Amino acid sequence: MTIQSSVPTFADRHIGARRQSDIDAMLKAVGYDSLDGLVDSAVPDSIRQERPLKLDSALSEVEVLNALRTLAGKNKTAVQMIGQGYYDTVTPPVIRRNVLEAPAWYTAYTPYQPEISQGRLEALLNFQTMVQDLTALPVANASLLDEATAVAEAVLLMRRANKNKSARDGKTVLDADCLPQTIAVVLGRAEALGFEVEVAHLSQGLPSGDINGVVLQQPGVSGRVWDQSTVITEAKERGALVTVAADLLALTLITPPGEQGADIAVGSAQRLGVPLFFGGPHAAYMAVREGMERTLPGRIVGVSRDNAGVPAYRLALQTREQHIRREKATSNICTAQALLAIVSSFYAVYHGPDGLKAIAGTVHTNARTLATTLRAAGWELGSDSFFDTLTVRVPREASKVISAAEARGINLRRIDADTVGISVDETTTPETLSAVSAAFGAGPVREAAGFELPGEVLRTSDYLQHPVFNTHRSETQLLRYIRRLSDRDLALDRTMIPLGSCTMKLNATAEMEAISWPEFASIHPFAPDSQTEGWRELISGLEADLAEITGYDQVSIQPNAGSQGELAGLLAIRGYHSSRGEGQRNVCLIPASAHGTNAASAVLAGMKVVVVATAADGTIDHADLNAKIEANRDVLSAIMITYPSTHGVYDADVREVCDAVHAAGGQVYVDGANLNALVGLAQPGKFGGDVSHLNLHKTFCIPHGGGGPGVGPVAAKAHLAPFMPGDANSQGSTGGATGVPISASRFGSAGVLPISWAYVKLMGATGLTEATKSALLAANYVASRLNEHFPVLYTGESGLVAHECILDLRELTARTGVTAEDVAKRLIDFGFHAPTLSFPVAGTLMVEPTESEDLAEINRFIEAMITIRREMEQVASGDFSVEDSPLRNAPHTAAAVVSSGWARKYPREQAAFPVSSLTQDKYFPPVGRIDGAAGDRNLVCSCPPLESFEN
Numbered sequence: 001m002t003i004q005s006s007v008p009t010f011a012d013r014h015i016g017a018r019r020q021s022d023i024d025a026m027l028k029a030v031g032y033d034s035l036d037g038l039v040d041s042a043v044p045d046s047i048r049q050e051r052p053l054k055l056d057s058a059l060s061e062v063e064v065l066n067a068l069r070t071l072a073g074k075n076k077t078a079v080q081m082i083g084q085g086y087y088d089t090v091t092p093p094v095i096r097r098n099v100l101e102a103p104a105w106y107t108a109y110t111p112y113q114p115e116i117s118q119g120r121l122e123a124l125l126n127f128q129t130m131v132q133d134l135t136a137l138p139v140a141n142a143s144l145l146d147e148a149t150a151v152a153e154a155v156l157l158m159r160r161a162n163k164n165k166s167a168r169d170g171k172t173v174l175d176a177d178c179l180p181q182t183i184a185v186v187l188g189r190a191e192a193l194g195f196e197v198e199v200a201h202l203s204q205g206l207p208s209g210d211i212n213g214v215v216l217q218q219p220g221v222s223g224r225v226w227d228q229s230t231v232i233t234e235a236k237e238r239g240a241l242v243t244v245a246a247d248l249l250a251l252t253l254i255t256p257p258g259e260q261g262a263d264i265a266v267g268s269a270q271r272l273g274v275p276l277f278f279g280g281p282h283a284a285y286m287a288v289r290e291g292m293e294r295t296l297p298g299r300i301v302g303v304s305r306d307n308a309g310v311p312a313y314r315l316a317l318q319t320r321e322q323h324i325r326r327e328k329a330t331s332n333i334c335t336a337q338a339l340l341a342i343v344s345s346f347y348a349v350y351h352g353p354d355g356l357k358a359i360a361g362t363v364h365t366n367a368r369t370l371a372t373t374l375r376a377a378g379w380e381l382g383s384d385s386f387f388d389t390l391t392v393r394v395p396r397e398a399s400k401v402i403s404a405a406e407a408r409g410i411n412l413r414r415i416d417a418d419t420v421g422i423s424v425d426e427t428t429t430p431e432t433l434s435a436v437s438a439a440f441g442a443g444p445v446r447e448a449a450g451f452e453l454p455g456e457v458l459r460t461s462d463y464l465q466h467p468v469f470n471t472h473r474s475e476t477q478l479l480r481y482i483r484r485l486s487d488r489d490l491a492l493d494r495t496m497i498p499l500g501s502c503t504m505k506l507n508a509t510a511e512m513e514a515i516s517w518p519e520f521a522s523i524h525p526f527a528p529d530s531q532t533e534g535w536r537e538l539i540s541g542l543e544a545d546l547a548e549i550t551g552y553d554q555v556s557i558q559p560n561a562g563s564q565g566e567l568a569g570l571l572a573i574r575g576y577h578s579s580r581g582e583g584q585r586n587v588c589l590i591p592a593s594a595h596g597t598n599a600a601s602a603v604l605a606g607m608k609v610v611v612v613a614t615a616a617d618g619t620i621d622h623a624d625l626n627a628k629i630e631a632n633r634d635v636l637s638a639i640m641i642t643y644p645s646t647h648g649v650y651d652a653d654v655r656e657v658c659d660a661v662h663a664a665g666g667q668v669y670v671d672g673a674n675l676n677a678l679v680g681l682a683q684p685g686k687f688g689g690d691v692s693h694l695n696l697h698k699t700f701c702i703p704h705g706g707g708g709p710g711v712g713p714v715a716a717k718a719h720l721a722p723f724m725p726g727d728a729n730s731q732g733s734t735g736g737a738t739g740v741p742i743s744a745s746r747f748g749s750a751g752v753l754p755i756s757w758a759y760v761k762l763m764g765a766t767g768l769t770e771a772t773k774s775a776l777l778a779a780n781y782v783a784s785r786l787n788e789h790f791p792v793l794y795t796g797e798s799g800l801v802a803h804e805c806i807l808d809l810r811e812l813t814a815r816t817g818v819t820a821e822d823v824a825k826r827l828i829d830f831g832f833h834a835p836t837l838s839f840p841v842a843g844t845l846m847v848e849p850t851e852s853e854d855l856a857e858i859n860r861f862i863e864a865m866i867t868i869r870r871e872m873e874q875v876a877s878g879d880f881s882v883e884d885s886p887l888r889n890a891p892h893t894a895a896a897v898v899s900s901g902w903a904r905k906y907p908r909e910q911a912a913f914p915v916s917s918l919t920q921d922k923y924f925p926p927v928g929r930i931d932g933a934a935g936d937r938n939l940v941c942s943c944p945p946l947e948s949f950e951n
Contacts, residue, residue: 009058009060009767010058010059010060010061010508010510010762010763010767011058011762011763011764011766011767011770011771013508014505014506014508014762014763014767014771014851014852015770015771015774015851015852016774016778016851016852016853016854016855016857016858017774017777017778017851017853017854017855017858019855022854022855023035023777025855026777026778026781026855027777029781029784029785030777030780030781030784030800031784035773035774035777036773038773038776038777038780038800039681039773039776041798041800042650042776042780042796042798042800042801042802043650043681043682043776044650044652044654044796044797046652046654046655046687047650047654047655047682047686047687048681048682049551049680049681049682049683049686052680052765052766052769053548053549053679053680053765053768053769054548054765055545055548055549055760055764055765055768056761056764057764058761058762058763058764058766058767059761059762059764060762061510061762064510064758064761064762065510065513065514067761068513068514068517068538068754068757068758070534071534071535071537071538072514072517072519072520072534073519073534074533074534074537075519075520075523075531075532075533075534075535076530076531076532077518077519077522077523077531078406078409078410078411078524078527078531079409079410079411079427079428079432079435080276080411080425080522080523080524080527081405081410081411081412081413081422081423081424081425081428081432081436082411082412082413082421082423082524082526082527083221083223083388083389083413083421083422083423084179084180084181084221084413084421084423084526084729085147085179085181085182085221085268085270085744086270086276086279086524086525086526087270087271087276087388087423087425087426088276088425088426088427088522088524089270089271089272089273089274089275089276089425089426089427090273090426090427091273091274091275091343091347092273092346092347092350092478094350094475094478094479094482095273095343095346095347095350095478095482096516098479098482098483099339099342099343099346099482100339100343100516101512101516102486103491103492103493103507103509103703104486104489104491104493104494105120105339105342105486105491105705105706106339106507106512106703106704106705106706107491107492107493107504107507107703107704108120108489108490108491108492108704108705108706108707109491109497109499109502109504109704109706109707109833110299110335110338110704110706110707111124111301111314111315111706111707112315112837113824113825113828113833113834114312114313114314114315114930114932115306115312115825115828115891115925115926115927115928115929115930116489116490116828116833116891116923116925117313117488117489117490117706118312118313118485118488118489118925118926118927119484119485119486119487119488119489120338120342120485120489120706120707121301121313121314121315122313122485122488123341123342123345123346123485124142124143124299124301124338124341124342124345124706125142125301125303125313125941125942125943126345126346126348126349126468126469126943127140127142127143127269127283127285127341127342127344127345127348128140128141128142128300128301128941128942129464129466129468129469129942129943130248130344130345130348130464130469131248131265131269131285131287132287132941132942133463133464133465133942134248134251134252134256134463134464135246135248135251135256135257135258135265135285135287136256136257136258136259136461136463137256137257137258137262137264137265137287137288137289138258138287138288138289138290138293138942139287139288139290139292139293139296139300139939139941140285140286140287140288140300140941140942141285141286141287141296141297141298141299141300141336142298142299142300142301142315142336142338142341142707143269143283143284143285143298143299143336143337143338143340143341143708144266144283144284144285144286144297144298144333144336144337145281145284145333145335145336145337145560145561145564145708145743146268146280146282146284146337146560146743146744146745147179147182147245147266147267147268147282147284147744148179148181148182148184148185148186148728148741148743148744149185149284149333149560149564149742149743149744150245150266150267150268150284150285150286151178151182151185151186151215151243151245151266152182152185152186152189153266153286153297153298153331153333154213154215154243154264154266154286155172155186155189155190155213155215155243156189156193156297156331157264157288157292157295157296157297158172158212158213158240158241158243158263158264159172159195159212159213160295161241161263161292161295162212162213162239162240162241164239164240166210166239167210167211167212167238167239167240168212169195169210169212170196170209170210170211170212170239170240171195171196171197171198171209171210171211171212172186172190172195172196172197172198172211172212172213172214172215173197173198173199173200173202173206173207173211173213173214173215173240174186174197174198174199174200174214174215175199175200175201175202175203175214175215175216175217175220176199176200176201176202177201177202177203177216177217177220177221177222177224178199178215178216178217178220178221178245179217179221179245179744180221180728180729181728181729181741181744181745182215182217182245182728182744183199184726184728184729184741185728185741185742185743185744186215188571188726188740188741188742189604189740191740192571192574192604192605192606192740193604193606194606195212202214202216202228202231203224203226203231205231205234206231206234206235206238210239211235211238211239211240212240212241213240213241213242213243214231214232214235214240214241214242214243215242215243215244215245216228216231216232216242216243216244216245216262217244217245217246218244218245218246218247218250218254218257219247219250219254219386219387219388219389221389221421222382222383222389222391222421223367223382223383223386223387223388223389223390223391223421223423224382224383224385224386224391225250225254225383225385225386225387225453225457226385226457227255227260227454227456227457228244228260229255229260229261232244232260232261232262233261236261241263241264242261242262242263242264243262243263243264243265243266244257244260244262244264244265244266245265245266245267246265246266246267247267247271247387247388248267248268248269248271248272248285249271249272249356249359249360249363249388250360250387250388251459251463252353252356252357252360252459252463253357253360253361253364253387253453253458253459254387254453254457254458254459255456255457255458255459255460256459256461258287258289259459259461262289263288263289263292264286264287264288264289264292265285265286265287265288266284266285266286266287267284267285268282268283268284268285269282269283269284269285269340269341269344270282270283270340270344271425271426272344272347272348272356273343273344273346273347274340274343274344274347275516275521275522275751276521276522276523276524276525276751277515277520277521277523277749277750277751277752278520278523278524278525278532278535278745278747278750278751279525279744279745279746279747279748279749279750279751280525280560280709280743280744280745280748280749280750280751281337281339281340281560281708281709281749281751281752282337282340283336283337283338283340283341283343283344284337285341286298293317293939293941294317297331297333298331298333298336299315299336299707300315300316300317300939300941301313301314301315301316301941302314302315302316302317302935302936302939302940302941303935303940303941303944304930304931304932304934304935304938304940305930305931305934305935306927306928306929306930306931307889307928307929307930307931308893308895308896308927308928310927310928311944312927312928312930314930314932314935316932316935316936316939316941317936317939331600332563332564332566332567332597332600332601332603332604333561333563333564334561334562334563334596334597335561335562335563335697335707335708335709335710336707336708337705337708337709338705338706338707338708339703339705339706339707339708339709340705340708340709342706346478346482348464348469349468349469349472349478349481350472350473350478352464352469352470352473353462353463353464353465353469353470356464359426360387362426363387363388363424363425363426363428364387364388364453365448366424366428366433367386367387367388367389367390367422367424367451368448368449368450368451368452369433369445369446369447369448370390370422370424370433370436370437370445371384371386371390371448371450371451372446372447372448372449372450372451373433373437373442373443373444373445373446374390374392374437374440374442376442376446377437377440377441377442377443379392379393379394379440379442380392380393381393382419384450384451385451385453385454385457386451387453388423388424388425389421389422389423389424390421390422391415391419391420391421392419392420392421392422392440393418393419394418394419394420394440395418396417396418397418398414398415398416398417398418398419398420399414399417401420401439401440402414402420404438404439404440404441405435405436405439406528407439408435408438408439409435410432410435410436410439411524411527411528411531412436412439413526422436430445433445466942466943468943488925488926490828490831490832490833490923492504492506492507492703494831494923495831495832495833495857495923496832496833496849496853496857496858496860496861497833498782498832498833498834498835498847498848498849498853498861499833499834499835499836499846499848500648500804500805500806500835500836500839500845500846500847500848501595501646501673501674501804501836501839501846501848502698502704502836502848503676503695503698503699503803503848503850504704504833504848504850505676505698505701505850505851505852506701506850506852507701507702507703507755508701508758508759508762510758510762511701511754511755511756511758511759511762512703512755514754514758515751515752515754515755519534520534520535520751520754521751523535525729525744525745525746525747525750526729526745535747535750538753538754538757539557539747539750539753541757542557542753542756542757542760543555543556543557543713545757545760546694546700546713546715547715549679549680549683549760549768550672550675550683550684550685550692550694550715551683551684551685551686551687551689552683552684552685552689552691552692552715552716552717553685553716553717553718553721554715554716554718554721554724555713555714555715555716556568556713556714556724556725557696557711557713557747557748557750557753558713558714558725558741558742558743558745558746558747558748559693559711559712559713559714559725559742559743559748560709560710560711560712560742560743560748560749561708561710561711561712562597562673562693562695562697562710562712563597563600563601563712564712564742564743564748565672565693565694565695565712565713565714566597566598566601566640566669566671566693566712567601567604567605567742568693568712568714568724568725568739568740568742569669569691569692569693569714569716570588570601570602570605570607570638570640570669571605571723571739571740571742572691572714572716572720572723572724572739573605573637573638573667573669573690573691573720573723574586574605574606574607574637574723575722575723575738575739575740576667576719576720576723577637577667579722579723582665584634584635585634585635585636585637585665585666586606586607586608586635586637587607587608587610587632587635587636587637588602588605588607588608588609588610588637588638588639588640589610589611589612589625589628589629589632589636589638589639589640589661589666590602590609590610590611590612590639590640591611591612591613591614591620591640591641591642591645591646592611592612592613592614593614593618593642593645593646593647593840594640594641594642594646594671595642595646595671595673598640598642598671602640607637607638610628610632612624612625612628612639617794618645618647618649618651618793618794619645619649619651619653620641620651620653620657622653622656622657625657625660626660629660629661629664629666630664632664633664633665634665636661636664636665636666637666637667638661638666638667638668638669638690639657639661639666639667639668639669640669640671641654641657641668641669641670641671642670642671642673642674643670643671643674643678643684644674644677644678644802644803645674645794646674646840647793647794647806647840647841648674648779648794648801648802648803648804648805648806648846648848649794649795649796649801649802650677650796650802651796652796652797654687654688655687655688657688658687658688658689659688662688667690667691667720668688668689668690668691669689669690669691669692670684670688670689670691670692671692671693672684672692672693672694672695672699672715673695673698674802674803674804675692675694675695675698675699676698676699676771676772676775676803676850676851677772677775677776677802677803677804678772679699679768679769679771679772680765680768680769680770680771680772680773681769681772681773685715685717689717690716690717690719690720691714691715691716691717691720692714692715692716693712693713693714693715694712694713694714694715695710695711695712696710696711696712696713696752696753696755696756697709697710697711700755700756700759700760701755701756701759702752702755702756703755709749709751709752710749711748711749711752711753711756722738722739723738723739724739725739725740725741725742725743726738726739726740726741727741727746728741728743728744728745728746729744729745729746771851772803772851774851775803775849775850775851776800776802776803778803778849778850778851778853778858779801779802779803779804779805779847779848779849780800780801780805781849781858782805782847782849782858782861782862783795783800783801783805785862786807786847786862786865786866789865789866789869790807790808790809790812790845790865790869791807791808791811792805792806792807792808793805793806793807793808793841793844794806803848803850804846804847804848805846805847806840806841806844806845806846806847807835807844807845807846807847807865808841808843808844809823809843809844809845810843810844812872813843815876816872816873816875816876816882817875817882818872818875818882818885818887818888819843820837820838820843820844820845821837821838822882822885822887822888822890823845823865823868823887824837824845825887825890825891825929826868826871826886826887826890826891827864827865827868828890828891828923828925829886829890829891829892829911829912829914829918830860830864830867830914830915830918831918831921831922831923832861832864835847835848836848849861860917863915863917864914864915867914867915868887871885871886871887871914872887875887879905880905880906884904884905884906885905885906886904886906886910886911886914889904889911889928889929890929891925891928891929892911892912892924892925892928893924893925893926893927893928894912894924896911896928897911897912897924912924
């Protein structure tokens with residue numbers, strides 16, 4: 001007898017509803033006999049691609065990991081002493097394994113539902129407190145994308161916030177000792193927005209003329225540390241605002257920016273436990289003086305209270321979000337680097353103030369040791385005052401020294417033919433110091449003598465005095481603290497997260513496994529190409545696959561967030577028009593329903609936003625579109641459309657829209673946020689798009705990490721290829737692109753690219769296409785099952801949705817008083833993260849089940865929603881008022897349910913166990929409903945004193 005078995009493919013593991021009986025049941029509910037029949041009805045013929053994707057055949061998990069090992073083996077690890085804003089570091093294993101590699105942390109979504117995000121919010125509040133203490137400024141955000149873009153954000157903040165009449169329209173001045181990649185990114189942003197930037201040696205004083213803002217670097221890229229208080233005072237006297245880009249580890253020893261009079265501090269937290277990752281992802285930070293907090297870009301975590309008076313964390317000042325403020329937004333950034341900020345915060349918690357100071361002291365002593373040795377050998381140093389970086393003058397011998405160091409397994413920085421940079425970090429050993437000395441021909445290492453930091457720059461103030469930074473010293477303590485925080489959250493490892501537009505799908509373990517391998521994680525972004533062959537092969541392969549999937553000619557993976565991909569695409573359009581002598585084309589048409597970052601990105605690209613109305617059925621209003629095109633024909637730059645639409649529908653008129661804009665001389669930007677409904681079925685580069693950004697943290701499985709990392713590659717047709725993102729590092733290759741650099745490193749957040757590379761290889765063309773079809777089936781199944789309870793707001797011509805559906809609660813709210821927010825909070829009692837709340841239409845919920853959820857989980861969500869609908873009817877029938885209902889009082893904590901003072905109009909069982917399936921593995925939120933408005937009125941954006949947690 002022959003025994004036959006079918007080994008499941010990875011696609012079988014990735015797609016939740018794979019049993020034919022489940023597929024048939026879902027199809028029956030939707031009203032179709034086959035999955036292909038459903039797809040043929042939902043996706044317009046006018047956009048369907050003509051052939052299957054040309055990708056390699058799907059590999060098994062074992063084969064993919066072997067292929068990644070081969071690529072990793074083509075990279076050469078070295079002792080990284082290049083510096084320039086990037087340092088090797090030690091990620092404590094307890095943090096690496098239990099945070100960076102733990103699905104409870106990396107699969108979580110942005111904490112817009114704070115009651116189920118208390119763990120990551122506390123970790124991010126720790127990050128803010130760490131930054132505030134080290135910079136001596138009172139308010140910090142919960143991370144930005146990288147240091148260069150953080151400085152660019154600070155420059156724009158200074159230009160907005162400066163109210164001095166003479167300085168308001170003045171130039172921005174950057175110190176020549178700023179990181180080169182930072183200067184390049186700022187110059188690119190300034191060119192698009194039309195303001196002047198001057199680069200000057202600020203240690204010699206300020207240049208003449210009106211100055212809006214000044215940016216200093218401490219320590220400088222040369223390594224020099226100096227007392228900047230005099231130039232800061234002079235800048236203030238002339239009406240300028242001041243930003244200092246500061247190294248957080250150095251700030252344990254040197255005077256912080258706030259104490260020197262700076263208005264803003266920015267920088268990177270990378271060296272606090274986050275691997276080099278070939279350039280990212282790394283959490284940048286920004287802190288501001290009092291009075292600037294309400295214009296601070298990015299996310300801020302604050303402290304409020306729940307409905308029982310218990311202190312609780314939440315995102316503060318959410319009215320600044322782009323989907324509300326649109327073209328008036330202060331920034332286009334909508335993601336952060338939350339996961340990496342959390343890693344850095346736990347690093348600070350683990351080491352505490354004494355540990356960080358000890359690490360910094362060792363780094364400084366090792367740098368002094370090298371300085372003593374090299375000067376004794378006759379080499380000239382750029383400065384006698386430094387923290388960790390030496391600039392050494394070696395006339396005509398830089399290449400010789402660099403090569404000698406590389407032969408010893410060490411990378412140094414080649415500044416020019418006569419100058420070499422050396423940056424010491426916490427991993428530097430005595431053997432490393434000896435090898436560097438030998439590369440310079442300097443002989444045995446001498447004991448450090450002299451080169452102490454001058455008294456005027458030494459820090460005297462305390463930092464990190466809160467108990468959280470002085471408690472978790474042992475691994476046992478930290479392990480339990482990490483576990484305690486993760487238990488307060490809901491992530492994908494616990495439950496479905498049905499967030500429309502966010503595509504919260506499986507982040508497979510095999511896809512994640514390679515990111516922390518040293519051969520990928522320990523590579524400096526400016527390492528020689530001879531050491532990065534594996535990285536570059538992986539990246540070029542992924543770019544080629546993404547080009548094939550989207551139908552475009554070229555892809556750049558440099559943008560490190562979707563918003564940055566938008567900006568890159570619009571800057572490419574801007575560059576294209578300018579190259580043709582049509583620089584006057586600066587109007588960007590944006591449908592009223594578009595993602596809010598679209599408008600903010602257009603403004604940052606120097607464009608004027610003109611809104612196009614939405615028709616009653618959710619499509620673009622063609623009469624208004626044609627009128628806006630005609631009114632702006634000579635200045636039309638582009639239109640930004642999302643496809644499928646932001647309403648979750650395949651609009652049949654997309655080619656018509658593209659043709660109308662092209663006929664007027666404009667370009668078409670297709671927002672790729674909803675690409676999960678297109679892969680294998682339609683290609684934006686073929687149905688009218690000139691450029692798109694993609695969200696690798698959505699369609700291509702990079703996890704959201706509690707609000708970042710994200711990667712937003714930009715894909716373009718050949719005519720826009722020359723204007724794709726350039727390289728901010730002047731010593732690197734631009735790959736032929738002449739466009740504006742978007743982020744600090746050549747390949748952006750390269751460290752997470754193995755995830756998407758693995759996903760594409762594991763799925764293959766057939767698997768990717770099946771995933772798209774399954775996502776459509778899941779969304780239409782949810783829509784058909786819930787439509788009688790919560791009407792589906794928009795559908796396509798066939799009555800179907802794409803990969804998500806909008807549930808309209810507005811009539812129910814008018815009749816019962818129960819809001820969409822009430823439903824979102826009540827879902828927590830069922831163990832679910834809420835769908836997207838009130839976007840793109842106020843008073844609605846947008847549901848995206850994705851292809852990764854199985855039928856049982858989808859049915860569990862449907863049961864929860866139907867049960868909630870019955871509770872709404874209880875309000876309508878007068879069983880209890882909306883104020884007394886379980887909906888308005890949700891979510892229910894364990895403390896509330898077991899309280900002896902229970903006096904609510906509904907039983908405890910209904911509060912905590914509204915359906916029988918919750919009797920096991922019940923999730924209780926750690927806090928009740930949070931009062932966000934009260935928190936916004938009384939901002940508390942750092943770890944509060946313990947007495948505030950009384951009551």
